[in-house]
Amino acid sequence: MQTPPELRHVNVTRYITPLREGGSLPAVADADDGFKYVVKFKGAGHGPKALIAELLGCEIGRILGFRVPEVVYAHLDEAFGRTEGDEEIQDLLKFSQGLNIGLHFLSGAINFDPVVTTVEAQLASEIVWFDAFMTNIDRTFRNTNMLMWHRELWLIDHGATLYFHHSFTNWEKSAATPFAMIKDHVLLPQASELTAANTKLKALLTDEVLQSIVNLIPNEWLDWEGYDERVDELREVYFQFLKTRLTYSDLFTKTAQDARQTLV
Incomplete structure (x- = not known):
């Protein structure tokens, strides 16, 4: 029986750029494992429910054989984002301290x-x-x-x-x-x-x-x-x-x- 892998934990180290196509303001960010991720934040509009949907959607899709980005648990510490100049993004990061979701960034896709x-x-x-x-x-x-x-x-x-x-x-x-x-x-x-x-x-x-x-x-x-x-x-x-x-x-x-x- 195929089962989902245990998800890795990473710490977000640098906020690079927001992805403004959607309303939830995900962002491309660096993590301490040396990779870039699209991070979705629990402090965004639909809160942690959107993160749950993302997690279940990706992992069920993976079991069914589809290509989906690797999912990780992405941690934000309380100091993260204090230097962010955009007040909207700063608030988002403040309300997203703790555990968020990261999806491996498919560079060049x-x-x-x-x-x-x-x-x-x-x-x-x-x-x-x-x-x-x-x-x-x-x-x-x-x-x-x-x-x-x-x-x-x-x-x-x-x-x-x-x-x-x-x-x-x-x-x-x-x-x-x-x-x-x-x-x-x-x-x-x-x-x-x-x-x-x-x-x-x-x-x-x-x-x-x-x-x-x-x-x-x-x-x-x-x-x-x-x-x-x-x-x-x-x-x-x-x-x-x-x-x-x-x-x-x-x-x-x-x-x-x-x-x-x-x-x-």
Whole structure:
């Protein structure tokens, strides 16, 4: 059984530049292991929930065989960012002291352009299935969230997945969604092998695999203001959501197939 690796811990040593494409102000930063990372901060708009979505999205994607950047736990100490001149960024860093998430920076990568690059049917189908499973609303023609690096396709930016956790009031209903928004997926026109993708990928996500990935969520990211649930209870909800979501794979696969029929 393939299981996710233990994530490494790094200390952020230098803030290089913000990435202003999104609203959460991630940044390219140096760490004490000598590598550069795209760091996403728990002090940003959606708080640690976006970091949880990023972590689960990357590690589930890795288990399914996709190319995703290495994920690390990125530590910011309390002195970090005091010399930052931009007040908005300084506040972001101040509220992000402690544990954040870092994604290995793919230097020289270019944005995926569906006009230039055609993705073969099996891979396209598996990515569409993965995004329907994760309820990813953010891999569209407007914002593909994929990169070409060394002529290979890499999946990035999973912070908008698992949107159920922003309300957290009826996760069972959210787990059962057919996910109609898959109609906007950038790779849907090429996804002619969805049935095969469904059979292959759901078999890889055993309870043991899902539990091991959910167990990667740090306690620090589950300390939510305004919630009565304990850390272990919140972590269990993520596991149950993913497990339940998998039981509806035939439903969201058919939804994607039906949506594709309107395009081709």
